[in-house]
Amino acid sequence: MKLCIASLVFPILHLIAVYAIDCAPPSGSFTIKTAKDVSDIRSCSTFAGSLVVAADGPVEVALDGIKSVSGNIDIENVANLQLLSSQSLEIVSSFTLNNLPLLSNLSFPVLKNFTALKWSALPKLKGATMAQHVDSEVTEVSIFNTTINSLDWLTWPVGGQLNVSYNDNLETISIPYSTVNAGSTLTISNNAALQDIHVDQLGGIYGALQISSNPSVGKLDFKSLETIGGYVQLSGSFKNVSMQGLNQVTGALNVESKNDITALCSDLSKKADSSILKGHYDCTSNQGAANPTPTITNGGVSVTATGIPSTAPNSESTDNGSKLSTGAKIGIAMAGAAVLTAFFCAVAFVLFRRRMRAKVQEIEKKVTEKRDSIAPSHSEADSFPPPAELKELESLEARVGMPIGKQLQELEANSPHELEARHGKNELSSPPTPLTPISPARSWYNDSINSDGPLVRHELAS
Numbered sequence: 131m132k133l134c135i136a137s138l139v140f141p142i143l144h145l146i147a148v149y150a151i152d153c154a155p156p157s158g159s160f161t162i163k164t165a166k167d168v169s170d171i172r173s174c175s176t177f178a179g180s181l182v183v184a185a186d187g188p189v190e191v192a193l194d195g196i197k198s199v200s201g202n203i204d205i206e207n208v209a210n211l212q213l214l215s216s217q218s219l220e221i222v223s224s225f226t227l228n229n230l231p232l233l234s235n236l237s238f239p240v241l242k243n244f245t246a247l248k249w250s251a252l253p254k255l256k257g258a259t260m261a262q263h264v265d266s267e268v269t270e271v272s273i274f275n276t277t278i279n280s281l282d283w284l285t286w287p288v289g290g291q292l293n294v295s296y297n298d299n300l301e302t303i304s305i306p307y308s309t310v311n312a313g314s315t316l317t318i319s320n321n322a323a324l325q326d327i328h329v330d331q332l333g334g335i336y337g338a339l340q341i342s343s344n345p346s347v348g349k350l351d352f353k354s355l356e357t358i359g360g361y362v363q364l365s366g367s368f369k370n371v372s373m374q375g376l377n378q379v380t381g382a383l384n385v386e387s388k389n390d391i392t393a394l395c396s397d398l399s400k401k402a403d404s405s406i407l408k409g410h411y412d413c414t415s416n417q418g419a420a421n422p423t424p425t426i427t428n429g430g431v432s433v434t435a436t437g438i439p440s441t442a443p444n445s446e447s448t449d450n451g452s453k454l455s456t457g458a459k460i461g462i463a464m465a466g467a468a469v470l471t472a473f474f475c476a477v478a479f480v481l482f483r484r485r486m487r488a489k490v491q492e493i494e495k496k497v498t499e500k501r502d503s504i505a506p507s508h509s510e511a512d513s514f515p516p517p518a519e520l521k522e523l524e525s526l527e528a529r530v531g532m533p534i535g536k537q538l539q540e541l542e543a544n545s546p547h548e549l550e551a552r553h554g555k556n557e558l559s560s561p562p563t564p565l566t567p568i569s570p571a572r573s574w575y576n577d578s579i580n581s582d583g584p585l586v587r588h589e590l591a592s
């Protein structure tokens with residue numbers, strides 16, 4: 131171990147100093163390929179760069195000792211990785227895990243300063259140990275397609291995107307804060323086993339909240355919700371959605387359930403009628419059911435009520451057919467309908483024949499035109515408008531030829547990083563990327579303890 135060698139060679143330094151080692155890979159990113167790489171970077175306290183793991187990297191990556199990674203931890207497509215942890219890491223920029231088929235043990239109990247957590251395709255990850263307190267502003271959390279069964283640690287606000295989708299073993303989740311801010315989007319969708327979504331702390335939604343396709347969620351109790359200033363979309367098989375305190379919708383509220391939520395719909399409708407609830411909403415109960423609940427007063431499958439100010443059409447709440455309720459009227463209508471049907475059939479037949487004749491003429495005309503255009507003169511061909519496909523090709527070319535805006539940004543921002551990091555590729559054959567000193571003044575020191583290459587900047591801190 132390098133620290134031991136260092137302390138033997140420079141015992142005096144060891145006596146007067148506590149080592150704080152800064153590491154910086156020359157390319158901005160370091161690829162962990164072997165267990166030895168792991169133990170090498172463990173001696174770094176701060177790591178100025180990003181960390182990635184090679185596709186055929188080690189089974190265990192325990193980064194104990196590192197406190198800060200200034201760049202990202204980005205681990206994707208690593209076939210054998212089972213354990214990833216650090217009992218010391220506090221700071222990283224963004225933390226991405228994607229397609230790690232064997233990862234089962236994930237533990238970062240003191241990680242409290244990061245901007246993004248993006249986890250996806252983690253079929254063996256049942257749980258994770260994460261800090262419950264985070265200091266930094268988190269702009270994105272995406273937990274997608276994992277087998278994680280608990281997100282108990284997710285108790286801190288997410289400023290931008292929170293997306294929890296396709297996690298088959300997740301049974302419960304809490305939204306542990308009182309507002310969804312403008313610009314934030316919370317999505318909880320397609321989690322097969324999810325039963326409880328705790329939304330009771332939410333008082334105001336000014337961004338977007340989307341809860342959809344979680345087949346086992348029966349109840350949503352928005353106990354504290356008063357204001358929807360953004361967009362709320364709820365769809366699923368809810369049996370009871372309640373928004374007792376809701377009194378303002380300046381954005382939009384759309385609730386749909388395959389089950390009976392007429393209680394909610396009529397509660398909202400009552401509030402709208404008495405002007406307690408201002409704003410627009412849609413509420414659909416028993417959506418798509420064969421036998422819609424007969425007790426709904428508005429007479430249909432769905433209840434749409436519009437408060438003030440109203441911008442949306444009110445079509446489905448119209449009283450449909452109530453005046454044709456007596457048997458006599460129905461009988462008369464049926465007799466009348468038979469006569470009308472016969473008449474319309476006769477008219478339709480005449481029209482049909484006429485149209486067929488016109489069609490035949492049209493086709494004949496087209497065939498003649500085609501024959502004429504088989505040998506067109508050059509000028510004639512030029513004057514034809516280009517076919518749709520050609521136009522599309524041209525516009526595509528135009529777009530590709532103008533690397534402005536997003537495309538340019540993407541090229542500059544992402545490509546170099548990806549190239550350097552090369553995660554997901556076998557890197558044993560590629561030349562090693564040694565960690566090199568930041569401070570040339572210290573190189574004599576490095577050389578003496580670091581004959582095999584991969585160390586870094588050493589600094590003394592008293």
Ligand SMILES: *[C@@H]1O[C@H](CO)[C@@H](O)[C@H](O)[C@H]1NC(C)=O
Pocket residue numbers: 192213215235236237
């Ligand atoms: C995860 O790894 C830690 C060591 O880092 C170990 O103590 C713990 O038992 C492991 N947990 C599981 C579920 O394997």
Ligand SMILES: *[C@@H]1O[C@H](CO)[C@@H](O)[C@H](O)[C@H]1NC(C)=O
Pocket residue numbers: 229251252253275296
């Ligand atoms: C989830 O990840 C697995 C691989 O672990 C993949 O085969 C599957 O298509 C993914 N599902 C979704 C919905 O992306």
Ligand SMILES: *[C@@H]1O[C@H](CO)[C@@H](O)[C@H](O)[C@H]1NC(C)=O
Pocket residue numbers: 221243244265266267
């Ligand atoms: C998080 O870490 C960054 C980088 O070290 C630092 O600039 C920032 O102040 C930290 N934020 C908090 C809230 O500690």
Ligand SMILES: *[C@@H]1O[C@H](CO)[C@@H](O)[C@H](O)[C@H]1NC(C)=O
Pocket residue numbers: 272274291293294295315317
């Ligand atoms: C949630 O994440 C998945 C996977 O990244 C993505 O397909 C989906 O569009 C996201 N949803 C939202 C609303 O961002």
Ligand SMILES: *[C@@H]1O[C@H](CO)[C@@H](O)[C@H](O)[C@H]1NC(C)=O
Pocket residue numbers: 351370371372393
């Ligand atoms: C729905 O939930 C609310 C709040 O928990 C409760 O007061 C109400 O009785 C429930 N309604 C039904 C029909 O279960």
Ligand SMILES: *[C@@H]1O[C@H](CO)[C@@H](O)[C@H](O)[C@H]1NC(C)=O
Pocket residue numbers: 429430445446450451
């Ligand atoms: C009106 O009633 C007819 C027959 O009862 C039904 O098929 C139709 O969907 C209803 N329309 C509306 C808008 O409810």
